Amino acid sequence: MKAIEVKNLSKTFKTKVKETGLKGSLKAIIKPKYNTKKAVNNISFSIEKGEIIAFIGPNGAGKSTTIKMLTGILFPTKGEINIMGINPQHNRKKLAYKIGTVFGQKEQLWIHLTPYDNFKFFGAIYDVPEQIINKRIAEYKEIFELDEFINTPVRSLSLGQRMICEIVASLIHEPSILFLDEPTIGLDPVIKEKIRVFIKRLNKEKKTTIFLTSHDVGDIEKLCKRVIIVNNGKIVLDDSMENLKYHYLNKKIVEAKMNTKINLTDVEGISIIKDKDYNLKLEVDLTKKNISDAIKLLNPDNIIDINISNIPLETIISSIYKGTKS
Amino acid sequence: MLTEVKNNLKIMFLSLKYNLIRVMENRVSFLTSVSMMIFNNASFIIQWLTIFGLVKYIGSYTLNDVMLFWAISSGSYGLTNILFNGANKIPEYIENGKLDAYLVMPKNVLCHVITSSTEPSAWGDLIYGYIALIIFNFSIKNIFLYSLLIIIGALIYASFIIICNSFTFYFIRFSETSEILKDIFINGSLYPDVIFNRAIKIIFFTLIPCALASWIPVHLIIEFNIYHFIILILATIVLIIIAFCLFYRGLKNYTSSNLMEARS
Known part of the structure; x- marks a missing residue:
């Protein structure tokens, strides 16, 4: 049910528009102008x-x-x-x-x-x-x-x-x-x-x-x-x-603490978010590279600590908002 | 229909009860504002005593008759602001989107809104009205008739406030004009009809109907006339209907708002 x-x-609102300053206010009294906005x-x-x-x-x-x-x-x-x-x-x-x-x-x-x-x-x-x-x-x-x-x-x-x-x-x-x-x-x-x-x-x-x-x-x-x-x-x-x-979680965030520095700048499906000292933060696009391949690239023997997480929902939602912004 | 009226009246009485609880909570400020209001109203007696020291009559009115205008006006005004002070807040509710809370409730919005607030000092006006009546025109019949007529006066005044304030649905900040119209209403009702010319009298019987709230009631106390009384009742009903129609028509233009506290 x-x-x-x-x-x-649909809902349309009519709002008054006014030029700036006192002159604008006087104009608005004599000849008011309105804008319509489709809120819904x-x-x-x-x-x-x-x-x-x-x-x-x-x-x-x-x-x-x-x-x-x-x-x-x-x-x-x-x-x-x-x-x-x-x-x-x-x-x-x-x-x-x-x-x-x-x-x-x-x-x-x-x-x-x-x-x-x-x-x-x-x-x-x-x-x-x-x-x-x-x-x-x-x-x-x-x-x-x-x-x-x-x-x-x-x-x-x-x-x-x-x-x-x-x-x-x-x-x-x-x-x-x-x-x-x-x-x-x-x-x-x-x-x-x-x-x-x-x-x-x-x-x-x-x-x-x-x-x-x-x-x-x-x-x-x-x-x-x-x-x-x-x-x-x-x-x-x-x-x-x-x-x-x-649909939107086709990316993972990999945060790793390394023994030695590693260069992954031109690897397809991997973008570097942060690379400072021995700490590396990567975004792995799962449509182009699976997560085990990404870890292999880092060399498991070279990893001291690793954390793999989803992209926060907040980021997904804000990317949808941005994507639909006119 | 009857059940709905009963339920709405129940909510109006409950609102009044809770408003009174709130007012009584601040005992000192309540008593101070009431006594100061009585004092403020009483100070005008001196003005009239001086005038009647110079002349015996104004038109055909004696001092006692003129004080009836004051008694009726302050009684009606006081009762309006005790029972229906929310009517004064309609512009604020419209402009700041505060009607939302009333619109999601299963009761008559207007009745709920106008009884949502009370003005403590209005008790001073009401008490002063009775004091003026008792000092200048005391009789048991007058007290009974006066009580009835200030209820009618309050309904007329509240309807007038609602009508004026309902224009805020169409014109932002119309409240400032409303305030002026309310002042004219009060001033017109405080003074004897004989001092006004014909054009003003027509306005006071129609557009700003203070004559209905004050002049006719005064005449009814001086000399009761059943036809005038019936006309007064009918006019009050018409005004109430206009107030309801204008408010509900305007409500369709209500745009609400998401205003948090902001400078007005």
Whole structure:
């Protein structure tokens, strides 16, 4: 069953353009000029119920605009959206009961209230019966160890504690789809890990569909089985994480500490990243040279220490971003 | 439909409750701002006492009648800013993309937004309104009628604020014009109708409807007229409908934003 279906979705923004300086400002008052920008340009995709997908792209690629259209915040200029049979633009309120949203850069909680009061308020907004709210608060209190700060006003919480509370508040009505827009931005590794473990658990136990945007490769790598990459408002890649790695991981990084210096400058399939003293860092193109041949070239008797690794996912993603830059 | 109205009212009351909790948290600043507001409003009595020391009537109004304008205006203004202060924040919410949080919730966005905030000093305006009524025009009937009329006045004033602020969906920084229009509304409602000429009166009954929030209520307290009361109710309903329509029409133009804290 499809949780999300998007067909030919576009969103255009009109922005005012102005020449520099006071003269430009005066001109803009008399004769304003506008630019139109296609933030999202004719994208189509669908997501099955229970999937965890990463919707990623560089800044300004159209990720947040897409999420905002999917959640009913923005009206599309063109195209169709279907979220579990609901059109967000025609039935925003009905949709709201089915989805949860967390915006890493925007607060939804009342900062002067305690997390406990916030959870109660959110429960009331989603018409969740009092007993169930209490049960869910108790459940999340245990999972996230909220005891320590559940009765402290949100304004006094740390960023990590606040984000955990944002996530709990967005789940108080047990949504079928959770939209997470950069949920781990600015968080320390311990909190990040806690959130990732929880999202995985939520997906596994409650079959919640997760739609994640993040610049944190760790989030994408550890959580998602499918990646949609957008750039300049268009989808440039929609594939499984496995395929992404398979197609793009045709290079290995070899780091070796040598006994004697060795020259590999003109060897096909090998490019030298670093060659300092007896430390060598190479990139081996596996389509041209296999890894055992590369090691033979180094001469195993000459190697003191060696480390062979994949190209980091971050590098792959940024090379895709760069490759699709207009 | 009825359940939805009930649920929305429940959220509005909850918002009010939590707003009050927040206000009471800062007891000293709350009490100071309330008492200073009462003092500020009361200082205008001196001005009117001086004027009525020189003349007996302004038009056909006595000092007691003029103080009714003040009582009604500050009562309505106070109630608006206690219950619907979020209406004043609509431009900020639109320009900084803060409506997002309300749009993802299954409740009426406008009702939720306008009840999302309260202004502590507005309690001073409300209390002052009752004090002015009790000192200058006390009767049980007047207190009952006054309470009802300031609720109507608050609905009119809140609708007017929503209408003005909804233009921010179309024109960035329209809030500055909105502020001026709100000031005209307040000033118009504080002074007796007789001092204004016909053209201004037409404006105050239509474009800037302070006459509905103040002049008609004052006349109803001085001499109750059921037809005027019904017209007032109908006009209030029309204004509320216009406010809702403009806000929801404008919402289609909402562009959100990813602004973090920035200089405005």
